Amino acid sequence: MNIMVPIRQLSAAPPGDADARGLWRERRRAIERSNNHVSPDQIRKPLEGRIFTAGITVFCWFARLLGLHARGLRNALAVQFVERDFFFADLPRAFDGYRILHLSDTHLDCLPELVDVARGLLANVAVDLIAVTGDIHGAFHAPLASSVTPLKALLQDIHSRDGVVAILGNHDPVGMAEALEHAGMMVLVNESTAIERDGSKIILTGLDDVHRFYTAAAKRALAEKPEGFGLALVHSAEMADYAAEAGFSLYLCGHTHGGQICLPGGRSIFTRLRRCHFGARGEWRAGKMIGYTSNGLGVGEVPLRFNCQGEVTVMTLRRGKAEV
Ligand SMILES: [Fe+2]
Structure with a gap:
């Protein structure tokens, strides 16, 4: 697989600071360490997350009691x-027909059986790029090996001309960036790269x-997008308005798992x-x-859908006007 080289670093480092990745870390x-949840509009204390986790644990008990766990x-x-x-x-002609395999929320440490499922689905697939959008x-x-090793196994037979580019999600600790790079993937952390x-x-x-x-480095990386057709990879849709304002054409994300546990008809609860x-x-x-x-490939610590x-x-990216 080809490994792309970042064309510019757009991280939170002030001008002249060469170690942008170090500052990010x-x-x-x-x-x-703080356990806080910091999103663009607010900082939340960990209590809310704990309540959510407790609610999900209770749901699991009920699922087992009602015989729904196996299903x-x-x-x-x-x-x-x-x-x-x-x-x-605005897609350059040379990229008309460019194919991207989008994987998100693989969480393979939680349900490793998904490796064989995904390999079966992707057995004869060849693409130009594999984009992994976090979690x-x-x-x-x-x-880290409990999720990175099975991800490598999943990807090993898929031909991707421009390799694998990955970003981190809210379940990925700081060390995940280096672990993915050691596995041969390009990791973008508030950075941009170009494919030619x-x-x-x-x-x-x-x-x-x-x-x-x-x-703030995340917002800045979008705002400082280099000229050209832009593809934003973000774990959640929570930067969509900023990316649209910065002139991106496509935004790929996951995070919600499509709701994962939904009401009949597919209506999300969370x-x-x-x-x-x-x-x-x-x-x-x-x-x-x-x-x-x-919707993501995987599931969180609750292995149910x-x-x-x-x-x-x-x-597949196509040059032309979309039919509405
Ligand atoms: Fe996830």
Whole structure:
């Protein structure tokens, strides 16, 4: 696989500070230690998260009591293969037909059986790029290898011309960036890179998670997007308005798991979004920007799904006007 080289660093470092990644690590660790959840509009104390986790644990007990646990687990393993075409008037001709495998919320430490499920679905798939939009990990304090090793196994047979680019989610500790880089992936932490074809290029900008680990560097990375067709990779839809304002054309994310445990008909009970709620699931628009929120391949520490399928998604970028 080709490994791309970042064209510029757009992190929180002041001008002249060469160690932007080092500064990011320091700030990320400080938020992790505080246990606070820092999102673009607010800082939340950990109590809210604990209440949510307790609620989910109680739900699991009830699921077992009612005999629904086995069914929920079967649902979690019934992943769908989704294909989408997205049309853009500003897509360079050289990228017409560019295929991206979008994986999100793999959480493979929580349900490793999903490796074989996904490999079966992706056995004959060849793409130009694999984009992994965060939550590689599930249990925050588990060894990183418990999620990175199965992710490598999942990806090993998929041909991707431009390699794998990944970002972090709210379940991924600071060390995940280095672990993914050691596994051969490019990790974007409030940074941009370019992919070139026949003298044209598209820009990829990837952010650290903003649901729990927001810093001003994330917003700045969007605002300072280099010229050209822009693809934003963000773990959640919570920066969609800023990305649209900065002129991005496509925004890929996950985080919500599509609701994961939904009411009949697929209506979500939880999305865990603090802002940009329009981006809770599937395809959406923010201004002229197209967004896509994956249901995610995996599940969190509750390995169950109801009325909401996991997905692996291949999207093809097309030059042209979308039919509305
Ligand atoms: Fe997730």
